[in-house]
Amino acid sequence: MSTQKPVRKAVFPVAGLGTRFLPATKAVPKEMLTVVDRPVIQYVVDEAREAGVEHFVFVTGRNKSVIEDHFDLQVELNDTLRKRGKTVEIRQLEELQPKPGQASFTRQQAPLGLGHAVWCARDIIGDEPFALLLPDMIMQSPKSCLSSMVELHSKTGGNVLGVEECKPEDTHKYGIIDRGDKVGNGFIINDMVEKPPQGSAPSNLYLNGRYILQPKIFDILEHQKSGAGGEIQLTDAMLRLAETEDFYGFHFKGRTFDCGSKEGFIAANVAFSLWRPDMADNVRHEIEKLLSEVKPFERRQSDRREQ
Ligand code: UTP
Numbered sequence: 001m002s003t004q005k006p007v008r009k010a011v012f013p014v015a016g017l018g019t020r021f022l023p024a025t026k027a028v029p030k031e032m033l034t035v036v037d038r039p040v041i042q043y044v045v046d047e048a049r050e051a052g053v054e055h056f057v058f059v060t061g062r063n064k065s066v067i068e069d070h071f072d073l074q075v076e077l078n079d080t081l082r083k084r085g086k087t088v089e090i091r092q093l094e095e096l097q098p099k100p101g102q103a104s105f106t107r108q109q110a111p112l113g114l115g116h117a118v119w120c121a122r123d124i125i126g127d128e129p130f131a132l133l134l135p136d137m138i139m140q141s142p143k144s145c146l147s148s149m150v151e152l153h154s155k156t157g158g159n160v161l162g163v164e165e166c167k168p169e170d171t172h173k174y175g176i177i178d179r180g181d182k183v184g185n186g187f188i189i190n191d192m193v194e195k196p197p198q199g200s201a202p203s204n205l206y207l208n209g210r211y212i213l214q215p216k217i218f219d220i221l222e223h224q225k226s227g228a229g230g231e232i233q234l235t236d237a238m239l240r241l242a243e244t245e246d247f248y249g250f251h252f253k254g255r256t257f258d259c260g261s262k263e264g265f266i267a268a269n270v271a272f273s274l275w276r277p278d279m280a281d282n283v284r285h286e287i288e289k290l291l292s293e294v295k296p297f298e299r300r301q302s303d304r305r306e307q
Pocket of ligand 1: 017021059110113117135
């Protein structure tokens with residue numbers, strides 16, 4: 001029997017600037033851009049809830065208060081929906097809302113990097129393992145990535161990282177791990193390397209934005225100097241943690257969409273609408289029509305004039 005402390009809390013770092021989505025993200029946080037009819041952040045919060053998480057910790061920044069509003073009770077809206085008999089909508093809103101005391105918001109005053117954002121959650125997490133979900137990455141699979149990682153963690157303890165395969169020529173873009181022996185539904189991680197130079201990666205398994213970490217990471221982050229890009233990097237801190245603690249990997253084989261990139265965001269909208277019984281047929285029809293009609297690089301006259 002394992003005596004691991006369960007994973008009860010999850011951190012969502014949402015303080016980044018989202019520069020790749022400007023001008024859309026000038027006033028709207030990128031985590032609030034919608035995939036079908038739900039903001040991106042809702043997908044990751046639902047994934048955490050499905051994995052048994054009871055407390056949701058958002059590390060926010062300037063211009064992000066709308067995320068707090070999204071997870072709050074909107075009394076006037078609920079009253080109006082009730083008067084109009086919109087019971088389905090009321091239920092949907094109730095389902096997404098954390099129970100009183102289940103959500104905490106803390107500010108990262110400046111976007112100093114993912115490692116720094118995680119460190120900002122230290123007092124709310126306290127002395128227990130926690131999940132970390134990068135809201136950019138949203139996933140489709142019968143069983144969620146974090147649920148499988150929690151299952152592995154309940155056997156192994158330590159730190160558990162979600163990984164996926166990338167094209168071998170893309171390994172220099174990601175944090176890459178070296179895979180060791182199998183354990184439960186995962187494996188031991190022998191080594192990690194952040195953005196290895198081309199041709200030197202130990203595998204093509206990259207960190208996919210899902211982590212279960214031990215609270216000792218906070219002590220390391222407290223003294224962590226800035227690394228690549230002048231930012232306090234989480235991977236640097238994990239490498240230090242790996243000197244004294246075990247790391248395990250879970251190979252996620254579902255679909256993942258990087259909603260921090262435009263192409264990933266558009267693919268997510270298509271994929272999640274095709275998953276919706278109320279929309280799938282119409283969306284498929286529209287896509288097929290577009291694919292047969294629109295030629296590559298077809299541009300509107302007005303776009304040509306702007307160049
Ligand atoms: P990214 O680097 O992908 O997000 O960070 P970004 O900086 O917002 O995006 P671009 O590159 O400018 O378009 C991964 C995650 O870490 C969070 C981001 O909000 C994102 O969810 N993050 C990053 C922080 O919370 N604080 C930071 O200082 C940096």
